[in-house]
Amino acid sequence: MDQGVSRRGFLKAGAVGPASAAAVLATPSVLRAQSPIVVKMQTSWPSTDFGMDAAKAYADCIRAMSGGRLAIELTPAGAIVGAFQVLDAVHDGVLDAAHTVPAYWYGKHKGASLFGTGPVFGGSATVMLAWIHQGGGMELYRELTQDILGLNTYGFFAFPMPAQPLGWFKEPVTxxxxxxxxxxxxxxxAADLMQKMGMNVVQLPGGEIASAMERGVIDAFEFNNPSSDMSFGAQDTAKNYFLSSYHQASELYEIIFNKDFFDGLEEDLQAILRYGVDAVSTINTAMALNTYSMSLQKLKDEHGVRLHRTSKALLDAQLRAWDALIPELERDDFIRRCMDSQRAWVERVVFYELMNAPDYAFAYDHYFPGKLKL
Incomplete structure (x- = not known):
């Protein structure tokens, strides 16, 4: 029954007196009481991972912004499909939505990784999120997902992640x-990049990393951040943690919706789902800076983890490996056009950033002398 018609008819019939009518008018939440539209969303993250906390923050935003008309039913990786299968599940309508990263479906097209785990060219994840919004990135993403791959999905991007550590090693590497x-x-x-550097790469979801390390399936690994790494016991598998890397220095969360589901919603609910991504991006950034920094301290002080900055020799080798990989990737027309767009954006935007930014490390060392010497 249409709520507006029901309300007008109720008042017109004189079923309530003036005082009662005023009370009803003053409580629109009562009038809107109805079962919410449930959005079945699975993440690519284990239940204890920071990614689940980030996705829950989005679900909370959407419930509040929609006045309870939308309710995201959130489940972790593996609840319905595997961590790497969420895109297919959303495309097929098995899920209404997913919280993931494009790197998890780069097997469909390597161009997917350009929306989070491609060459950084000197730009951070914040720079790349700005490229998506202002530099033509969203149009290229739509071309890839809908025109090239024919996916029945929409996708939006949230949370410019801090650069991911090179990862966990049993012995120091320089x-x-x-x-x-x-x-x-x-x-x-990043798998292609590390193979160029002579490593034997294994691609695994986060929930399988610790057991793979214990069984000798892998010798070293990266996942994402100190909090996520600590949550699955990375500190129990290795003690050398290398921070700073160019392999995934500009990753973003991708929030995907089934196109038919999304198009079937009222326009204001579509807008809430879309712009709720921007709201939670800011929330997730604050959460990450707080949580990641506390976790790093715990890893060092309570678990005996040895923290290292990745050597310049390895960072330089990563850039040279990207240099070798890029021409191979650019044989694909879409990837070439996408990288051309990113390079033009980074050249202009990061020039401004670097020219304008003071040396924060210099100021930090002034007030907290000696702490940066790991």
């Missing part, structure tokens, strides 16, 4: 020779 031949877990184009 030169390319130290990592050659190691069985290493990563995903997306």
């Amino acid at each position: 030169a390319v020779a130290d990592i050659k031949g190691l069985k290493y877990r990563t995903v997306g184009l």
